Amino acid sequence: MGQKTLQGLVATALATLPLVNAQLPGAVTPEVHPKLATWQCTTSGGCVEQDTSVVLDWNYRWFHTSDNTTSCTTSEGIDSTLCPDQATCAENCVVEGTDYASSGIETSGSSLTLKQFVKDSEGKINSVSPRAYLLGADGDYVMFKLLGQELSFDVDVSTLPCGENAALYFSEMSATGGRNEYNTGGANYGSGYCDAQCPIQTWNNGTLNTAQEGSCCNEMDILEANSRANAFTPHPCIGDNCDKAGCGFNPYARGNKEYYGPGLTLDTSKPFTMVTQFITDDGTTTGSLSQVTRYYVQNGQKIPSAVPEGDGISADACSVSDAYGGLAGMGEALGRGMVMALSIWNDSESFMNWLDSGDNGPCTETEGDPANIVAEHPNAQVVLSNIRWGDIDSTVEA
Secondary structure (H helix, E strand, O other), rough: OOOOOHHOOOOOHHHHOOOOEEEEEEEOOOOOOOOOOOOEEEEEEEEEEOOOEEEHHHHHOOOOEOOOOOOOOOEEEEOOOOOOOOHHHHEEEOOOOOOOOOOOEEEEHHHHHHHHEEEOOEEEEEEEEEEEEEEOOOOEEEEEEEOEEEEEEEEEEEOOOOEEEEEEEEEOOOOOOOOOOOOOOOHHOOOOOOOOOOOOOOOEOOOOOOOHHHOOOOEEEEEEEEOOOOEEEEEEEOEEEEEOOOOOOOOOOOOOOOOOOOOOOOEEOOHHHHHHHHOOOOOOHHHHHHHHEEEEEEOOOOOOOOOOOOOOEOOOHHHHHHOOHHHHHHHHHHHOOOOEEEEEEOOOOOHHHHHHHHHHHEEEOOOOOOOHHHHOOOEEEEEEEEEEEOOOOOOOOO
């Protein structure tokens, strides 16, 4: 995921919502998770609907004293007087539920819409860049064990211009979000985020991060896309040593500049289905990950690959990642279980050039400036739907 950091995801929101989380749930706004139908599939039994919902990341929430009179944050982050340590912070401060629509998140059946911008009550357009996780009925994150399995979903990126990034990816977060005696909300309030960029957050796996350590973990990027470019990338880690650049597959970067985009082979002006398979050396769910493959379906037809050998990432092609565990290490994380993250964001520093400009896409170096996006594309959003996972060749008929 290259340039993606926590700060990049919510750079605009920082001005109004400091990135910090109090640890006990408050009572002002009920936390009601939007339902999102998903399916787990087998070749023998078909697809079974799951009782799942989405939960907003805790860094996007309101944190205040339990009497609702004082914010527990300042313009620089946590109020060290109210929160000198975790136990004291839990005594003094609470985390609130959220209004999901005003956070840019809407669901309907199996469809999830993530909006980059939302108008407030005064008609002002605010950049909200939501990030959410898939939550199970038990209040913990759904743990995806995808080694030797596949994942499919439908996606509509037609309104996303250069500089936007619609992301669906997996991070090896704790299933509980680091729930503990001081953080009783845990995953129910979106805590515990980590990724291979090792963001330094106020809270690290549900615990006050007084040591300012990076929140590092294995990360597998399935979708990073707008209407002009897309990539999928493993970011393995050994401890806190992570492959931040990753070894990804981008059709444009691989030389096929007429493959992905509006009106091209994979026509991004219309919805399409994305299928990612995690192939092991022995065909089992316990073998070593040898290849990550990708294909697309649109209008009921399987789309030809972008390159003759097929769209995929092999262990040999990613040998540069061996210092971080390589593709095999990524597979071990997929076997243990990872959390699905879903987000939309733009980048005021690099303008997302690493994804869609130069050798990686047709966009100019300045086209992805967030100031341009809000002026010209205030309705930028991604729609993700029909999320299914399970046995190879069990989730899609094409």
